[in-house]
Amino acid sequence: MKEWVDGLVEGSSLLQSLPIEVSYFLAMVFFSLVAVGWMAICALFFVWLERKVSARIQSRLGPVYVGGRFGWAQTPADALKLLMKEDLVPESADRLLFNIAPAIAFMATLLTFVAIPIGNGLVIADLDIGIFFILAVSSLGVIGIIMGGWASNSKWSLYGGMRAASQIVSYEIPVALSLIGVVMIAGTLNLVEIGRGQAGGIWNWYLFKSPFLFAAGIVYFIAALAEVNRTPFDLPEAESELVSGYNTEYSGMKFAFFFLAEFANLFVISAVAVVMFLGAWNSFLPWQILPGPIWFLGKVFFLVLVIMWLRWTLPRLRVDQLMHTCWKVLIPISMVLLIGVGVQMWLFPGN
Amino acid sequence: MPIDPTTRPGDFRTEEMILNMGPQHPSTHGVLRLEVTTDGEVVAAVRPFMGYLHRCFEKHSEHVSWTGVIPYTDRMDYLAAMNNNHGYVIAVERLLGLEVPERAEYIRVIMAELNRIASHLVAFGTFGNDIGAVTPLVWSFRDRELILDIFEKACGARLTYNYYRIGGMSGDLTPDMLEDVRKFLDYFEPRLKEYDDLLSYNKIFLERCAGVGVIPLNMAVNYGLTGPALRGSGMRWDLRRDDPYSIYDRFDFDIPVGEGRKGEIGDCWDRYMVRMWEMAESVKILRQCLAQIPEGEYMHPKTPKSIKPPKGEIYVRVENPRGELGYYLISEGKTSPFRVKVRSCCFTNLAVTPAISQGVMIADLVAIIGSLDIVLGEIDR
C-alpha cells in the first residue's frame, strides 16, 4: 500500500501539496471502504449463489423474479429489507454487548480481507506474517459470536455461543497445523510470496507438491468448514436444535452483520485454501493466459460452490462427534502430515 | 462459598437448566412442547406437553352425522388422512353389516398405500431435516406432490381427502388415474435408492442415528408402541398381516423390522429404516393392486341414504403409517354416533420419549422425536 500511495503522490501535484500524512490517511480510508465493499459484494453474491445452488440440488428454481433474469436482485433486495427493519433488542438482553457483538464479528472478517491477495501483489496490506495474521484475526470473530450469544439472554443463543466457542477454538488447531506444512515448504508466511512460489503450472501448486500436502489440503478444507460453521459443522446455528443458535434474537441490521460476516468468511477460507494450496492466481499451465485475479476468483468460486454443494448434501454432526472429529481425527492426522512434510524436506532438500 | 469437606475433586456441583423446547420450535413437528432439563448439552429429563392442537374431535363427532365424522378423521393425522378414513369407514360398515364392493376395496387399498408412502416420505424428509440435512425434506416433498396429484384427481383435495364413504368411495378411480399410479411407481422406485444414497447410509447420518434412542423390545411392548416404532425394535407386528382388514390378506408383502444392522436393535436408524423399507413394500402392494383391480361398483348400491347403524359398539384397528389407529364406536341407533374414541398411535408412541431420552444430548433428543414421527394433530385430536 505504501508504495502505491508513494507512487500516486509522486504523480499528482494536488497530493504533493498535501502533507504526506493526509495522503496516507485518505488511502487508509479508501482501502477500508474497498475492503468493506468487496466483502459486501462477495457476501451478497454468495447468498445468491447459495440459493441458486440449493435450488438446483433440490429440483427447484430459486429466485427468478426480482431484477429480471436469474433473480439477481434478490439478495440486494433482502439486504435492503434487513437494513430497513426495526432494530429489536430483547428486553432482558444486555444492550451494550448485544449491540457491539455483530460489529466485532463483522470486524474480524473485514480485517482478514485486508491481507488476502487476489493477484500478484494485488493486496491491500502486504504483510510479512500474512497467513498468521489471517489466522489470528479470524479467531476474533468467535468473541463476537459468544458475546452475541450471551448478551441475547436466551438459552438457545447461549447454547449457540458455547458451541461456537468450543468448536472454533478447537478447529483453529487443525487449520493452523495443516497450513504449517505449506509454510514450511514455502519458507515464508507472506501470502504474496507463497502465491509466487506456485507459479509455473499445476505441478507447482502446493497441493500437488507432496502427498502430505494433498492430505493437508483436505484436512484444512474440512477444518475450515468447521471454523466458519458450515454444514456439516453448523452446530452453533443448528436450526433444528437451537432454533437459530447465537443469532436467534437478532434481527434487522445486526442480523445482517452476522450474516454478512458468515458469508464473507466463506470467501476467506476459500481464498486461503486457494493461496496456500491451489496456486493462488496462477493458471494451471506454465504460462498465464488470463489475468491473475480471474484465475484466483475462479478458483475461489469453485471452492465456494463445493462448500455449498456439501452443505445441501450432508446432515449435521453432534457436539461430541464434532469434538471427536477434531481432536481424535483431524489433529493427529495433521500432526502426522506435518512430520511427513518435515521428513520429505529432510530427505529431498531443495525440492 | 464454604467448600463442602466431603467434596472430592471432580465432584463439581453443576446447575441444571430448564429449557423450554416448543411449542414453537423447528424440530418439534408441530406444537409439541418439551420441557427439557439439561445439564450442559446433556438431557437430564424430558417432559412432553401437548394439547396445543386440541380440537375436541371426539366430542364433536357426537354431534355430526356418521358420514360427517369422516372429514374430521382427515384432520387427525393429516399426513395419512386416507388411512384415518379407512379405519373409520370400516368401523361404521361393520356396525351396519355392510359389504363393500370389490372394486371399492381395491381403491381403498391403493389410496391407503399411496398415502402410506406419502406419509413415510414426510417422515423421511423431516427426519433428515432434524438431523440437519435440508435436501431430503425438499426431495420428499417433491415426490410426495406426485401422490397428492393422484389424490387430487381422485377426490379433489391434496391434504384432507374425505374420499372414503361408508359403503364405498365418493368417486371411482378412472383408468387414467390408475395409469398415473403406475407412472408414479415407475418414477418412485429408483428414487428410493437415491434417498438411501443421500441420507440412509451417510456416515454422518449413521453416527447421529445408529445406537441413539434405543427402545428395547420389552420397553416397546410395555409402552404400547405400534407401527414402525415397534417394528424398529424388532417385532414383526403389522395389522395388515396379523389382523387383516379390507383385502390385505390377498397381497404378498414383507414386514420389515429393525435388525440393528448399524447400531443396536431399536435405535433411531432402525425406526427410520423400517419406514424406508416399508415404502418399497407399499410399492409391491400397489403393483399387485393395479394388476388385480376388478371392474365394478365403487359404492355399495344399497348404502342407506341416512346412516343409522343399529345399537351396538365396535372397535376397529387399522395399520396407519405411524402405528395402530383404533376406532371405538358406540351407536345408539341415531343419526350421529353416541361415542367415538380414537386410540391414537402417535400419542402412545410419544409417551416413550421421557423413558429413552435420559442422558442423551439435545441433538439426540431431536433425533428421537423425529424418529418417532409424531403428528400433533393426532396426539391432541
Added chain:
Amino acid sequence: MSAVKKYFSDIYNSMATVLVGMATTGRTAFRKPVTLEYPDVRWELPERYRGILHNRIEDCIGCLACARACPVNCIHIDIVKRGKEEYGVTSDGTKITQWIPRFDIDMSLCMVCGLCTEPCPTECLTMTKEYELAVHDKHDMYLEFALDRDKVMAEKAEAEKKAAKEKAAREKAEKEAAAKKAAAEAEAAGKEGAEPEKPAADAEADGKPGSEEKKPDAS
C-alpha cells in the same frame, strides 16, 4: 487392532459416503426443476377439484339436504312456503315450491369437505375450481347466494305494471293508428301511412340480479 481398523474404516466410510451423497445431489442438480412459477403458470386443476362453494340459486329447490350434510353448519338456509305459489322450474325440470330468502355459506367456517354437494338433488351446489380464498375482509368470505326475493318481486311487479302500461299504450296507439289508418284510408286511399313504431322495451323483465350479489352482512 480392531479399534485401529475401525478408526481408519470410519474415516474411509465418511469420505466415501460423502462423495456418494454429493454425486446424488450433483446428478439432481442437472435434472429439470419441478417448480411451477405459480402466479404466471398455473396448475391445471382436475375435474373433481374441491374449491370454494358455489350455488346456482336458480336451480336450488331449498331441500336443505346440503345444510343437513354439512358437518360444520356453515350453510344457512331459510325457506318460506307461500301456499301454492309457483317459483318456476329448475333447469332439469324440478318444480321450485318454496322461496329461499336466504342461502348463505360462511366460507370462513367451511372445511371444503364436499359432503354438501353430494346429496344435492338438482346438483346446483357445486365446488368450483376457485382455490385462492384469501380476502382482505373476513366478511367477504360470507357468500350470499339467495336472490333478494322482494326486490325480484318488486321488479317483477314493476315490470308487469310497465308491461301493462305499455300494453295499454300500445293498444291505445294501435287503436289510434287504426283509427288514423281508417281515417287516412278514408281520407286518401292512394297514400300509404307509416306503420306505428313497436315499443322497444321488453315486456318481460329479465332483470335478475347477479347470483353472486354480495352484501356486507355482519350476520
Added chain:
Amino acid sequence: MSDEIRLGVFLGFGMITLVSGAVVALARTIIYSVFALLFTFFGVAGLYVLLHADFLAATQVMIYVGGILVLLLFGVMLTHKIATVQLRSASMQRGPAALICGGLLALLLYVIFKTPWPVKELGPATPTVQRIGRYLMTDYLLAFEVISVLLFAVLVGAALMARRETNR
C-alpha cells in the same frame, strides 16, 4: 512514517489499553471485565506492531484473544448462573488497595525514570519470524521445552479431570 504520527498512534493504542484495562479492573459486571480484556489485548497488539514486532502482535491476538479470552468467557459463563445477566463483582477494602497501588505506581515510575534505557533509532521493519524461530530452536531451546512440558502436563491434567467428571 513521521514521528508525530507514530506518537499519535502510540498514544491511541496506549489509551485503548489503559482505558479498557481500567474497565477490566473496575467493571461491576464480570462479563464486562472479560470483554474489556479483548480491547486491552488488542491495544497491546497494536503497540507491538508499532515496535515492528508484527509476529508477536499476531501471536498476542491469536493466543490471548482466540484462546485465553474464550476460555475465560467459558469459565465465567459456565461457573455462574448463566440464565441471569447479573454477574457482579464487589470491590472492597479500597483504602488499603489504593495505598498499595499508589506505592507500586510510585516505585514503577521511579524505576522507569531512573533506569538508563538504551535508546535506539527504530530502523525499517524487518521480518522477525525467522529470527524468532532460530532463537527458539537455539538460544532459548531449554525454556521452550520446559514450557512445552509444563503445558503438556496441564493438558493431561485437564483431560484427566474432565474424564473423571464424565465417569461420575
